[in-house]
Amino acid sequence: xxxxxxxxxxxxxxxxxxxxxxxxxxxxxxxxxxxxxxxxxxxxxxxxxxxxxxxxxxxxxxxxxxxxxxxxxxxxxxxxxxxxxxxxxxxxxxxxxxxxxxxxxxxxxxxxxxxxxxxxxxxxxxxxxxxxxxxxxxxxxxxxxxxxxxxxxxxxxxxxxxxxxxxxxxxxxxxxxxxxxxxxxxxxxxxxxxxxxxxxxxxxxxxxxxxxxxxxxxxxxxxxxxxxxxxxxxxxxxxxxxxxxxxxxxxxxxxxxxxxxxxxxxxxxxxxxxxxxxxxxxxxxxxxxxxxxxxxxxxxxxxxxxxxxxxxxxxxxxxxxxxxxxxxxxxxxxxxxxxxxxxxxxxxxxxxxxxxxxxxxxxxxxxxxxxxxx
Numbered sequence: 001x002x003x004x005x006x007x008x009x010x011x012x013x014x015x016x017x018x019x020x021x022x023x024x025x026x027x028x029x030x031x032x033x034x035x036x037x038x039x040x041x042x043x044x045x046x047x048x049x050x051x052x053x054x055x056x057x058x059x060x061x062x063x064x065x066x067x068x069x070x071x072x073x074x075x076x077x078x079x080x081x082x083x084x085x086x087x088x089x090x091x092x093x094x095x096x097x098x099x100x101x102x103x104x105x106x107x108x109x110x111x112x113x114x115x116x117x118x119x120x121x122x123x124x125x126x127x128x129x130x131x132x133x134x135x136x137x138x139x140x141x142x143x144x145x146x147x148x149x150x151x152x153x154x155x156x157x158x159x160x161x162x163x164x165x166x167x168x169x170x171x172x173x174x175x176x177x178x179x180x181x182x183x184x185x186x187x188x189x190x191x192x193x194x195x196x197x198x199x200x201x202x203x204x205x206x207x208x209x210x211x212x213x214x215x216x217x218x219x220x221x222x223x224x225x226x227x228x229x230x231x232x233x234x235x236x237x238x239x240x241x242x243x244x245x246x247x248x249x250x251x252x253x254x255x256x257x258x259x260x261x262x263x264x265x266x267x268x269x270x271x272x273x274x275x276x277x278x279x280x281x282x283x284x285x286x287x288x289x290x291x292x293x294x295x296x297x298x299x300x301x302x303x304x305x306x307x308x309x310x311x312x313x314x315x316x317x318x319x320x321x322x323x324x325x326x327x328x329x330x331x332x333x334x335x336x337x338x339x340x341x342x343x344x345x346x347x348x349x350x351x352x353x354x355x356x357x358x359x360x361x362x363x364x365x366x367x368x369x370x371x372x373x374x
Contacts, residue, residue: 004089004094004102005101005102005105006102008076008080008099008102008103009102009105009106011076011079012072012073012076012102012103012106012289013072013106013109015071015072015075015076016068016069016072016106016110019067019068019071019072019075020061020064020065020068023064023067023068024057024060024061024064027060027063027064028053028056028057028060031053031056031060032049032053032056035049035052035053035056048132051132052129052132052133055125055128055129055132056125056129057125058117058121058122058125059122059125059126061117062114062117062118062122062281065110065113065114065117065285066110066114066281066284066285066288069106069107069110069285069286069288069289069292070288070289070291070292070313070317071292072106072289072292073103073106073288073289073290073291073292073293074292074293074295074296074310074313076293077292077293077295077296077297078296078310081296086099095360096294096297096356096359096360097356097360099293100290100293100294100352100356103289103290103293104286104290106289107285107286107287107288107289107290108286110282110285110286110289111282111283111285111286112282113282114281114282114285115278115279115282118277118278118281118282119250119278122246123246123247123248123249123250124249126244126246126247127247130244130247147161147162147163147164148162148163154179155179156177156178156179157175157176157177157178157179158174158175158176158178159173159174159175159176160173160174160175161173161174161192168193168194169191169192169193170191170192170193170194171190171191172189172190172191173187173188173189173190173191173192173203173205173208174186174187174188175187175188175203175205175230182214182215182216183212183213183214183215184212184213184215185210185211185212185213186210186211186213187205187208187209187210187228187230188208188209188210188211189205189206189207189208189209189228190206190207190208191205191206191207192204192205192206193206194232201232202229202230202231202232203229203230203231203232204227204228204229204230205225205227205228205229205230206226206227207225207226207227208224208225208228209222209223209224209225210222210223210224210225210228211223243264243265243266245266245270245271245274246274248271248274250275250278253271253272253274253275253278254275256271267332267335268335269331269332269333269334269335269337269338270332271335272331272335272338273328273331273332273335273338273340273341275338276331276338276339276340276341276342277328277341279341279342280341280342280344280345283342283345284344284345284348287345287348287349287351287352288317288348290348290352291313291316291317291348291351291352291355292310292313294352294355294356294359295309295310295312295313295355296309296310297309297355297356297359298312298355298358298359316351317348320344320347320348320351321344323343323344323347324341324343324344327340327341327343327344328340328341
């Protein structure tokens with residue numbers, strides 16, 4: 001690693017750190033504002049907001065790092081051109097391909113950061129975030145049950161309770177269920193408790209009666225009970241949640257088979273594509289940095305600057321992303337095509353090679369004229 005390589009790498013890392021800090025702040029503040037409104041509106045504490053905000057940071061950083069790498073590469077390349085340092089480097093024999101070596105090192109550093117995020121931090125944070133969201137959703141007392149009010153938390157359901165004790169016990173509970181057409185069930189209990197269940201929270205009613213009215217027959221059935229369990233998933237939406245493939249650790253994705261994934265509600269194709277994506281996305285960030293730097297080569301001799309070349313690089317990256325999205329749809333249907341996750345990386349490499357080849361060929365077609373030549 002030469003002194004010039006260290007100089008360019010230091011420039012890239014400093015600018016990359018600046019852009020990352022700015023973009024992470026913008027993204028995080030935008031998401032945190034919406035999260036704050038949702039949580040505070042549901043009666044959650046400020047500490048819950050801070051916890052969930054921290055758990056969203058790895059995903060924000062994952063999105064921001066490739067953008068910051070591209071912006072840093074473009075900025076440093078433009079500054080080298082504007083300060084004529086690019087001309088000096090080429091004058092001492094540096095080819096366009098040689099100039100990409102420190103950018104390649106920079107891209108490897110960014111790729112390693114992303115690999116740590118994709119394989120370690122992202123699965124952990126997503127799993128913890130999903131778990132906390134389920135716990136918050138199960139806190140039905142804070143969300144829907146307010147003493148002394150008739151509430152309609154879901155269509156066809158009415159709830160009333162006289163009091164909620166400090167211990168969480170519900171006193172004098174009335175619940176009317178009219179979700180089934182032609183059938184109405186009214187529950188009345190002296191007290192009730194909310195308890196966790198395998199599919200979500202359940203309401204355990206004690207010492208009560210259930211009145212079942214069938215509109216078709218006009219019959220009213222009275223059923224007394226000492227205790228009765230009622231699934232309150234209708235009060236808060238779907239009670240349980242499926243397993244998100246992005247929450248699974250990489251080791252499980254490698255060792256799992258079709259049967260284990262099916263038991264979690266996933267397909268083998270989803271697991272295989274997620275595994276390949278965790279390897280491909282860091283490489284795509286490396287390619288993104290190379291495209292940003294190489295794009296400036298194409299506008300080096302233009303008096304109008306490099307904005308057109310940078311815009312072209314952005315369009316190329318957008319097209320690569322579109323191809324990647326289309327390929328993901330195919331790969332998610334067939335486990336044997338999981339390697340399509342690397343298709344955007346391959347396209348990005350072709351774009352870099354094409355940029356370097358075209359710029360080098362154009363430079364060779366501009367012979368240097370001696371001083372005084374017409």
